[in-house]
Amino acid sequence: MNLERNIFDWPVNLNSFSTNEILGWPIKDVFLGFFMILEIDNLLPNELRTIIKKLQKLLDMQENSKSIINEVIGNERQNICCPKCKSTNIVKDGTYKGRQKFKCKDCNKKFNALTNTPFHHTRLTYGQIEETYQCLVDKHSIRKSAKRIGVSTKTAFTLRFKMISCLKFIRTNAKLSGDMELDEYYLSINLKGTKKENMPRASKKRKSSGSSKRGISKHKACVTSGIDECDNIFLELAGTGPVTSDMIKNTIAPKIVNPKKVTTDCKSSYESIAKENNWNLKQVKSGTYVDDDRNNLANINSIHSELTSFLSTFHGVSTKHLQEYLDWFSFLKYLNYSIDYLEQADYFEKCTITKQTDIKFDNVCDNHSILDFYDVYEDYHYHPSNSTT
């Protein structure tokens, strides 16, 4: 079959449509594409090879393009709203370098579809952006990611945080229901990124006060966590020191919907909340893995060990970035449950590419966590404001 001939044999004169467009494509190309899809089974090898060559050329062009990201994000964003005041009362405000600009009628902020997304002002090609997502799926180190994407380690570091800071939705949308297990996860505060001379040192004053750091000190970060019968998980940095009722109330408790049975360890912090919310609470004695009614914390314990090995692949994670890593871990768990490996990077991109982030190249090393390290180390010499990477 000869493609060219067939097109010209068509009863309609395609040239008469040349000024019309469907979804921005010339109608002629839309017809040709439609026709090729219909006839693809009947094409001969040399015709298929021609098409593959053309498609490969087109794909290479798009992957090497630095501007195609505008269209990708523009396509994904259904409801453009003001990045400053979230108003949808916006008007088109001309174009710049082929990019549609908008203006907010409520606060006068001018913006485009990329403003405050991870790729605002990006100089990466679309191929590099795709590689960045693949690095996140493959849990590559910063060094390995930098090499694979072809950027400096600082850029790879910033890119990682921009993208994983867009995963907050995994917590906001989280819901635990049916049978579930809740437990806390503690890890030592990690001040990676703090200059050696600014690291907290015990002062003489503290020693004389005689306070000992037995048990779970406030130098440990406390993460509230839970898993339900459908393997939905929730992980949130709740504070420092032993878990309190308030920490549970402010983090995991609102995520619990229609619980059938809530299994926890014997901490009293869970009791008052369970009473308030009418949970069917089963508490397993600490030191035992299963109680007489076979209630146990096996599933949440296995999430904790997976989390430990995830965090250890990065040779220690700075506590100021811990929540982003927890969200990343939860999202990768979700991907592995529900998306084929080959489509995971693409899905990661779809979920985050239009999300707003305030992480930028120059603030990526700041403390974005809920913890105030100055407060945590009040009896130590610590100057968090002087910390750097």
Ligand SMILES: [Zn+2]
């Ligand atoms: Zn606005």
